[in-house]
Amino acid sequence: MLAELSPALIAEVELAAKLLTSKQHICILTGAGISAESGIPTFRDKQTGLWENYGVEDLATPEAFTRDPKLVWSWYQWRRQLVADKKPNPAHVALAQWQYHTQSSNQSLTLITQNVDDLHEQAGSMVTHLHGNLWHNRCSQCETACQGQSRASYHSEDTINFDDTLMTCPHCGGYIRPDIVWFGEALPVQAWQTAEDAAANCEVFLSIGTSSLVYPAAGLAQLAKQNGAKIIEINPNPTPNTIVDITLAEKAGVIMPLLIQKITAL
Ligand code: NAD
Ligand code: ZN
Numbered sequence: 001m002l003a004e005l006s007p008a009l010i011a012e013v014e015l016a017a018k019l020l021t022s023k024q025h026i027c028i029l030t031g032a033g034i035s036a037e038s039g040i041p042t043f044r045d046k047q048t049g050l051w052e053n054y055g056v057e058d059l060a061t062p063e064a065f066t067r068d069p070k071l072v073w074s075w076y077q078w079r080r081q082l083v084a085d086k087k088p089n090p091a092h093v094a095l096a097q098w099q100y101h102t103q104s105s106n107q108s109l110t111l112i113t114q115n116v117d118d119l120h121e122q123a124g125s126m127v128t129h130l131h132g133n134l135w136h137n138r139c140s141q142c143e144t145a146c147q148g149q150s151r152a153s154y155h156s157e158d159t160i161n162f163d164d165t166l167m168t169c170p171h172c173g174g175y176i177r178p179d180i181v182w183f184g185e186a187l188p189v190q191a192w193q194t195a196e197d198a199a200a201n202c203e204v205f206l207s208i209g210t211s212s213l214v215y216p217a218a219g220l221a222q223l224a225k226q227n228g229a230k231i232i233e234i235n236p237n238p239t240p241n242t243i244v245d246i247t248l249a250e251k252a253g254v255i256m257p258l259l260i261q262k263i264t265a266l
Contacts, residue, residue: 005258009250016232016246017262020204023230024106027202028095029195029220030113030120033209033235037089037253038119040082043211051075060182065140069175074164076178080134081162088123091208091252094260096124101264110198112191114210114217116180128194130187130217132180137167141174187216199224208234209252212241 005013020026032042051059058064058071065072088096095111102109111127113120116134120127137146146169167176181187195217199205205224212218218241221231225243233244234255248255 005250005254009248010258012246012248013255013259014262016248017259017266019230019232019246020206020259021263021266023203024108025198025202026107026109026204026206027195027198027220027224027229028109028111028206028208029199029210029217030095030111030115030208031210031214031217032115033211034091034113034252035086035089035115035117035119036209037091037251038086038117040086040117040119042209043214051078056183060180061184062182063184065175065177065182069140069177070164070166073166073175073177076134076180077162077164083117083134086117086119088119089253091256092119092123092125094256095120098260098263099125101260110194110202112195112198112217112220114214128191130181130191130195132178132188134178134180136179137176138179139169139172139174140177142169142172144169144171145179146176192216195220196223199229200227202227202229204232205229206232206234207241207244208256210235210239212239 032040036042059075099109099111111120111125113127113129114131116129116132118133118135138144139146146167168174169176199220200223202224205221207221210217212221221241221243225231230245231243232246232248233239233241234248234250234252236249236251
């Protein structure tokens, strides 16, 4: 794997490792790109098959759910089916190892994700979800969390039931919806507070696999920078993020294990 990386990129990884070990407060933001190597399509990947003719406005907004709850529910059941067998890749695993490693040090490492999959948790990380969790549901009317709809409960069935029949709330009769932040909706208050605090107080902000296009999450790097943090970005493609100090232009699954290997060796 190492042989594929240019000496210049390896030197940048070493620079990043030195920076990350020399500072105490680290904030990490992950996006869909970190799960791409696990086989979960990113947001900007084209939808295929059944759903290719639908846009975000048909499937991931509160208006879409009001207009056609069955269509939106069916899409989420389909997405759950798509990610049900997906496993963490070396980037998720390396992050979890690093988090474990810092428990016995004086470093604080806060992991924030825009992803709705649970691959960080599967790898053993503690993570704050900014955009909700694909495996959780709640009532669209009274907001009550709908128990028994975790990933574990889906898996506990002999055959996983991805039935697209709408469910109703036992308390108020409203339709059950996925506990996801849709476009035009506010982020969960507690999660956003955690993210803002971590970004404002960190000395290094590490952005992994995010296009930096979806706000307010994309503003976290700017907040960190304004407060004096250095910014490291891992993304094989260029992003509009102009405040980056160290760019590691490779896949997260290639860079992260190497970066963590260097960090833990220092
Ligand atoms: P995005 O799709 O806008 O951007 C993904 C970024 O990842 C791109 O910049 C791409 O160049 C980069 N990338 C692709 N492969 C990579 C790899 N192997 N390693 C590192 N980077 C790689 O995703 P976003 O910035 O997270 O924002 C889009 C929104 O879509 C988020 O709100 C998120 O909740 C949602 N989403 C989540 C998932 C998931 O949970 N896995 C999947 C799709 C979309
Ligand atoms: Zn209800």
